[in-house]
Amino acid sequence: MIALRYTLFAVLSTAVNIAFQYISFLIYSGFLALYVAMFVGTVAGLVLKYVLDKKYIFFHTPKSKKDDGKKFFLYSLMGIFTTFIFWGFEIGFDLAFEDEGAKYLGAVIGLSIGYIVKYYLDKRFVFKD
Template sequence: MKLALIYAILALIATAANIGSQDLVVRNYSGPYSITLSIFVGTGVGLLLKYVLDKRYIFRFKARDVAHDGQTFFLYTVMGLATTVIFWGFEFAFQHIFQSDGMRYLGGVIGLAIGYVTKYHLDKRYVFRMEAA
């Protein structure tokens, strides 16, 4: 139960970083594809932060070297592709239906929540299975 709580807190932190990054992009750039750009930037920020938090606090991962960490990050990213589709699907759908930043962000939060639950199980089984302490 403690691990689930820690994971939820870390997911909230990564979600806030993702949505906050998106909001910064939209506030500072209103040109073509601003929403798409903001979602890509938020996804990148969230991915990097979540990887650092997960490997340290959830899976207690210690890479042997930079190459090993890079390989693990690559696998972590690959496992995140399906969950990213969930996240983006909700966010773009909410944008299309409601045409508002607030509702788009709500869709993103819902998609991220569903994605993070799925991602935990994928990471536990395929990414950090040998490295878990």
């Protein structure tokens, strides 16, 4: 059941990430637009995924706002490595293929790999108690 929920939340977070990237491109298409969009999408997906994972995957109830902040910091820290996977795929697909949608395909592949790795990092280092 947890695997199904985690997969559903990963799909939802990926959709939010891609949607925010798309919106970012509509608003800004100038210098380094891809990187701005990736950052915006990453932040949107991160916040949503943290809330869902904390409550429905790891069943963590923060003891205080400080505890919640600490968990979010650790959660974000674990996400740095997986974000490099995601961004690497998205940038690679954007550079390798001339199709406008290629970057999104790369993002989906990178996010899928990253979320699998992130589950184990979060389980071991973030929500270990």
